[in-house]
Amino acid sequence: MGRIFEVRKASMFARYDKMAKNFTRIGKEIIIAVKAGGPDPAQNAALRRCFQNARSVGMPKDRVEAAIKRAQGKELVNYDEILYEGYAPHGVALLVETATDNHVRTVANVKSHFNKGGGAMGNSGSVAFQFNKMGVFKLNPEGLNTDDLELELIDFGLEELGESTTDEGKEVIVLRVAFTDFGNMQKALEEKNITPISAELEWIPSTTVPVTDEQAEDISKLIERLEQDEDVQKVFHNMG
Secondary structure, eight states, X not given: OEEOOOOOOTTTTGGGGOHHHHHHHHHHHHHHHHHHHOSOGGGOHHHHHHHHHHHHTTOOHHHHXXXXXXXXXXXXXXXXXXXXXXXXXXXXXXXXXXXXXXXXHHHHHHHHHHXXXXXXXXXXXXXXXXXXXXXXXXXXXTTOOHHHHHHHHGGGTEEEEEEEEXXXXXXXXXXXXXXXXXXXXXXXXXXXXXXXXXXXXXXXXXSOBOOOHHHHHHHHHHHHHHHTSTTEEEEEEOBO
């Protein structure tokens, strides 16, 4: 087992420190999951993942239930998931995941954020090739033998197993699998009665761009600007 080194996270997860935005993000994910697979978590793996992530950020049960009801309501707002690509200052690539009910508004806002932040929005495919879409599971290490766990999970698509820390400094075990193996790993953990702290689909950079602290500050300002947009779910980058 090795240590999984993650790219600079101060800005990548800046919005995660803002509770209201977290709840909004997960609320949209719940609506999308219910619309795609129904309201029964036993039959909807995506919804189970949403529940896990809601617990990880302390989202109240009534907010979760409200999102499910909205997804089933007559006046349902349909959210489309759209990925935007571009470059921040100093050659750092950005992927911007959005969930929107108004494409025209979202693309205009994202383009404006790039321009005002000293970056440039690109066309589809201009940046994504520098990233791999992967499933990322974070586990509480208590009671787990990482060597045994690694051997047990290889057959379910495990590509990387390492250790990291949360933003609060807590040690976690990090599992990474290919996007196509996300469901296999989720099922394997459930069968082993292991409940992840979080289970996310993330864009992991294949290479990173080294930057100075001053350059990182420029890039962070653009990322923060994007993260504050109501239609933006997550921002990924390859800043080293």
